[in-house]
Amino acid sequence: MKRGRNRELWEFEREMTSNGAEGRVIVGVDGGATSTVCVCIAVPGTAYFDEPPSVLARAESSGSNHNSVGDDAAKLALEKVLADALMKAHRCRSAVQAVCLSLSGVDNTSDQQRMHQWLREVFPGDVKLAVCNDSVAALASGTLGRLHGCVLVAGTGSIAFGVSEDGQTARAAGVGPLLGEPGSGYSISQQALAAVMRAHDGRGPPTSLSKAVLQRLELSSPQELIGWMYKDYSWARVAAIVPTVKSCAAMGDPVAVKVLANAVEELAISVKAVVRRLNLAGENGTKPFPLVMVGGVLEVDNGWDLCAQLVDHIKGFYPGVKPIQPKIEPALGAAMLAWCSCSGLTNSLSG
Amino acid sequence: MKRGRNRELWEFEREMTSNGAEGRVIVGVDGGATSTVCVCIAVPGTAYFDEPPSVLARAESSGSNHNSVGDDAAKLALEKVLADALMKAHRCRSAVQAVCLSLSGVDNTSDQQRMHQWLREVFPGDVKLAVCNDSVAALASGTLGRLHGCVLVAGTGSIAFGVSEDGQTARAAGVGPLLGEPGSGYSISQQALAAVMRAHDGRGPPTSLSKAVLQRLELSSPQELIGWMYKDYSWARVAAIVPTVKSCAAMGDPVAVKVLANAVEELAISVKAVVRRLNLAGENGTKPFPLVMVGGVLEVDNGWDLCAQLVDHIKGFYPGVKPIQPKIEPALGAAMLAWCSCSGLTNSLSG
Numbered sequence: 049m050k051r052g053r054n055r056e057l058w059e060f061e062r063e064m065t066s067n068g069a070e071g072r073v074i075v076g077v078d079g080g081a082t083s084t085v086c087v088c089i090a091v092p093g094t095a096y097f098d099e100p101p102s103v104l105a106r107a108e109s110s111g112s113n114h115n116s117v118g119d120d121a122a123k124l125a126l127e128k129v130l131a132d133a134l135m136k137a138h139r140c141r142s143a144v145q146a147v148c149l150s151l152s153g154v155d156n157t158s159d160q161q162r163m164h165q166w167l168r169e170v171f172p173g174d175v176k177l178a179v180c181n182d183s184v185a186a187l188a189s190g191t192l193g194r195l196h197g198c199v200l201v202a203g204t205g206s207i208a209f210g211v212s213e214d215g216q217t218a219r220a221a222g223v224g225p226l227l228g229e230p231g232s233g234y235s236i237s238q239q240a241l242a243a244v245m246r247a248h249d250g251r252g253p254p255t256s257l258s259k260a261v262l263q264r265l266e267l268s269s270p271q272e273l274i275g276w277m278y279k280d281y282s283w284a285r286v287a288a289i290v291p292t293v294k295s296c297a298a299m300g301d302p303v304a305v306k307v308l309a310n311a312v313e314e315l316a317i318s319v320k321a322v323v324r325r326l327n328l329a330g331e332n333g334t335k336p337f338p339l340v341m342v343g344g345v346l347e348v349d350n351g352w353d354l355c356a357q358l359v360d361h362i363k364g365f366y367p368g369v370k371p372i373q374p375k376i377e378p379a380l381g382a383a384m385l386a387w388c389s390c391s392g393l394t395n396s397l398s399g
Numbered sequence: 400m401k402r403g404r405n406r407e408l409w410e411f412e413r414e415m416t417s418n419g420a421e422g423r424v425i426v427g428v429d430g431g432a433t434s435t436v437c438v439c440i441a442v443p444g445t446a447y448f449d450e451p452p453s454v455l456a457r458a459e460s461s462g463s464n465h466n467s468v469g470d471d472a473a474k475l476a477l478e479k480v481l482a483d484a485l486m487k488a489h490r491c492r493s494a495v496q497a498v499c500l501s502l503s504g505v506d507n508t509s510d511q512q513r514m515h516q517w518l519r520e521v522f523p524g525d526v527k528l529a530v531c532n533d534s535v536a537a538l539a540s541g542t543l544g545r546l547h548g549c550v551l552v553a554g555t556g557s558i559a560f561g562v563s564e565d566g567q568t569a570r571a572a573g574v575g576p577l578l579g580e581p582g583s584g585y586s587i588s589q590q591a592l593a594a595v596m597r598a599h600d601g602r603g604p605p606t607s608l609s610k611a612v613l614q615r616l617e618l619s620s621p622q623e624l625i626g627w628m629y630k631d632y633s634w635a636r637v638a639a640i641v642p643t644v645k646s647c648a649a650m651g652d653p654v655a656v657k658v659l660a661n662a663v664e665e666l667a668i669s670v671k672a673v674v675r676r677l678n679l680a681g682e683n684g685t686k687p688f689p690l691v692m693v694g695g696v697l698e699v700d701n702g703w704d705l706c707a708q709l710v711d712h713i714k715g716f717y718p719g720v721k722p723i724q725p726k727i728e729p730a731l732g733a734a735m736l737a738w739c740s741c742s743g744l745t746n747s748l749s750g
Contacts, residue, residue, distance in 0.1 A: 115625070115629040116629075155622065155625050156623075156625075218601075219600060220601060221600065223593075223625055224628065224629055226589065226628050226629070227589075227592055227596050227624065227628050228589075228592070228593025238577065238578075238579075241579075242579025245572075245574045245578050245579060249569075249571040249672055250672035250675060250676050251571050251572065251668050251669060271507050273578065274506050274574055274575060274578060277574075277577050277578050278466040278467075278575055278577070281632060317602050321601035322601075
């Protein structure tokens with residue numbers, strides 16, 4: 049086994065007894081703009097999963113969306129989280145049978161190949177490797193590895209992704225916040241911050257967001273928001289304002305309510321674009337299909353249930369929709385994918 | 400005279416004969432996210448200007464909005480443009496009587512003080528120095544130095560700024576593109592790029608922007624826009640797409656028309672916020688006031704006259720508005736400001 053790109057991360061392997069390499073494992077990684085999670089599971093006895101497998105070890109590191117944190121920081125976060133999870137699982141890399149990296153910001157074949165090549169440097173030999181967009185593992189996390197239906201990820205960014213019964217795929221949004229991902233955590237927060245500036249200079253109505261956001265960011269005036277916004281371009285710290293927006297909406301602030309209503313509508317537009325292109329709801333729009341929904345924006349915060357509103361909205365168009373909020377995290381979806389012959393799957397799912 | 404922060408820029412002063420320092424001059428600088436312009440004028444014989452003064456020398460360098468290019472790059476661009484203009488004017492710094500830096504991104508007293516301190520290192524001694532937001536010099540460029548009325552700057556960014564007859568000031572927008580400057584060049588371009596992505600993934604209608612924008616950026620697919628957008632965070636290269644948007648609108652593309660109509664409405668909202676707060680149009684809204692309009696967005700491109708649409712829109716609210724499109728550039732406005740006892744003026748205009 050080579051030493052990896054950052055040798056010190058893999059030092060633990062040298063200190064392992066031979067016992068440490070027994071019991072082969074599967075590794076799944078879910079990397080977003082905000083954080084990266086890695087889980088190890090034991091190689092299962094069956095080809096498919098009837099229920100989610102147990103997690104042997106779990107590790108977390110910083111964001112690994114290369115568009116957000118840059119290529120080098122993304123790779124370092126990934127190598128750290130891989131090493132950390134394997135160390136916790138008491139396994140060397142030689143015990144790894146398959147790895148699936150499921151990453152936001154991996155949007156085309158060239159991104160995929162670049163990351164695949166890098167992953168091969170960390171796991172040389174015959175370890176099965178797969179790299180896919182994070183939406184693919186998110187779908188798998190709701191369907192126990194069966195890739196059919198639509199998934200909506202609404203975290204720092206947002207993306208809708210779907211697979212038809214005949215294996216066709218489609219995606220919508222997932223273009224990063226600067227190219228328009230309305231409904232994402234970044235976009236919701238950015239609109240809230242813009243509303244604070246509009247209230248401040250008279251372009252827009254007063255809003256309770258002003259006080260709440262400034263308090264949340266420990267700033268004393270809207271003018272200070274300008275310096276705050278441009279001192280650091282990471283998307284996650286902006287998206288972190290979403291619970292404050294939900295809290296203001298729950299208290300009845302019309303500006304906050306409007307921002308969140310707009311998010312619901314735009315997330316629904318993304319889902320509808322995918323469902324329509326793949327004909328998931330059939331010709332008359334009533335056929336059942338799974339809709340897996342993940343990400344912080346869809347969690348209930350301060351009494352505001354954006355997910356329920358979204359499901360209501362989508363049911364108006366597609367009464368057969370079967371909403372699924374996975375109990376397991378996307379990294380475990382990535383591990384299940386890695387097992388379900390992920391290399392073949394993700395080749396066809398690079399979209 | 401000290402040697403400045405980057406000595407090599409000022410080498411020319413050592414080679415100057417004593418004649419080179421004769422004839423005192425005033426220096427005006429206009430710094431935006433895209434470029435920085437510096438002009439030198441001769442110290443005039445009168446306290447005010449009846450017509451724009453002649454330009455002795457002019458120099459141009461890269462952007463100097465510290466929020467966009469960073470503090471160090473901004474200062475280097477400024478020092479370069481100052482040295483270059485003085486070299487072209489055949490003057491040493493000892494011939495300079497006053498300097499006014501008019502900069503986008505200078506939004507509060509702390510920004511102003513920091514830049515003032517830096518400028519003092521470049522021009523030690525008793526040279527009169529002033530630092531203000533770029534909107535102040537833009538107003539001066541339309542009013543020959545008399546600070547009254549409203550100015551709208553719509554370039555890479557957008558800001559409305561006004562001064563009432565009793566010296567009160569107000570501003571709207573000017574918060575940088577991430578905090579919402581609808582109607583700015585960046586925002587128009589960003590909406591056009593988002594529309595291309597929406598057309599691509601089925602969230603929005605087809606638009607001729609897709610072909611036109613990809614051709615303009617020499618990309619072969621909408622998917623490649625993602626890499627293009629995130630490889631470089633400078634705002635100017637995004638804003639440079641505006642003429643393409645205007646061209647599509649002029650050819651009748653409804654998506655491009657909508658983006659530009661939205662820009663007109665939002666720029667009008669900024670102007671109205673300032674006019675209302677300063678009561679520039681009087682109680683019944685009919686009192687005459689000057690509206691100075693500058694920036695690339697307001698120029699006629701490919702037959703699309705956004706400025707005329709905006710004036711029509713504003714006249715609907717304020718029939719007394721007197722639109723002025725200055726024939727001179729904002730840097731010359733900054734030089735006129737520098738002469739009109741700028742230090743006193745800009746202190747009260749820091750808003």
